Amino acid sequence: LSCPLHAVNQKPFNEHEGKLQRGNCPMFWFSFNGRCYKYVATHMSWADAELNCVSEKANPVSIHSLNEHNFVRSLIKNFDHAEELTWIGLSDAHKEGKWMWSDGCAVKFTLWSVGQPDNSGGSQQCVVNNDLSDHKWNDGRCSLTIPSVCASRINCP
Secondary structure (H helix, E strand, O other), rough: OOHHHHHHHOOOOHHHHOOEEOOOOOOOOOOOOOOEEEEEEEOOHHHHHHHHHHHEEEEEOOOOOHHHHHHHHHHHHHHOOOOOEEEEEEOOOOOOOEEEEEEOOOOOOOOEEOOOOOOOOOOOOEEEEOOOOOOOEEEEOOOOOOEEEEEOOOOOO
């Protein structure tokens, strides 16, 4: 018998696995709560990931709730079963310690791995999802080349 609380502590996104819906989104994009998301497997720096998303009238994903984080994880896992590091749209490149979503939304939700963000080496200004064994967020070097997730633009919550 499975306990929902236990599932949340281990892999809360299991309920979404295999259930990605295209909805009203374009080809290769998937819908969650009226917003469209796309996993981009091409390894790019954070800035190039931003430019790539913008070229598709989107931004690197801003995440505003645990449910949305879980959906993004399920999207990543659908294309990358190893769940490697993936860029999201959060950075403090403009002002150290002041985190901003690249789409301009206010940062009201975060899900940092334990001890993060730590700006290790004084050069970690961009945020990765799927860090460590807890698959939460960590700050990393913006020059790191990894996949990313784009999301359609929204009216900020």
